[in-house]
Amino acid sequence: MMDIKGDLVKLDKYNGNVCIYVNVATNSPFTDIHYKQFNDLMDKFADTKGLRILAFPCNQFGMEEPGTPESISAHAEAHNVKFDIFAKIDVNGETACDVWKFMKAQVPGGAHGRMIKNNYTKFIVTKQGVPMERYGPEVQPIELEKVLCSYW
Numbered sequence: 001m002m003d004i005k006g007d008l009v010k011l012d013k014y015n016g017n018v019c020i021y022v023n024v025a026t027n028s029p030f031t032d033i034h035y036k037q038f039n040d041l042m043d044k045f046a047d048t049k050g051l052r053i054l055a056f057p058c059n060q061f062g063m064e065e066p067g068t069p070e071s072i073s074a075h076a077e078a079h080n081v082k083f084d085i086f087a088k089i090d091v092n093g094e095t096a097c098d099v100w101k102f103m104k105a106q107v108p109g110g111a112h113g114r115m116i117k118n119n120y121t122k123f124i125v126t127k128q129g130v131p132m133e134r135y136g137p138e139v140q141p142i143e144l145e146k147v148l149c150s151y152w
Helices: 031-049 069-078 098-106 141-149
Strands: 019-024 052-057 122-125 131-135
Touching (some): 031 052
Antiparallel strands (some): 019 122, 122 131
């Protein structure tokens, strides 16, 4: 996978860490609260429990992420993000990122099946790299704390 700066990142570097994978968008109404609460989770659990959050910009929902890598990075820096941001991807359709195809196949999403319904869909992935939980954008990150603790 490529990070937002264009550097190659091997996802196996996250082995041994409980992770949240999330599709994000600069212009989403969910951005401010999610970024703040993701930072709060990182403050609480990154060093003590090894939590990692992997954010993937996506422009498939309401054109909420039209930005360039530079503008996405600048927005993240303005929010003082403490988590990893990757290159922009698709999460649905034929052009969907293979990682997201895999997660959707492992944890289908209720009425939406394997489709992602909006930005800020979150997957909790175990230390062994297995997607176990899926949450929509209406679930705030802080609400995941109890579930996350069950994986440590």
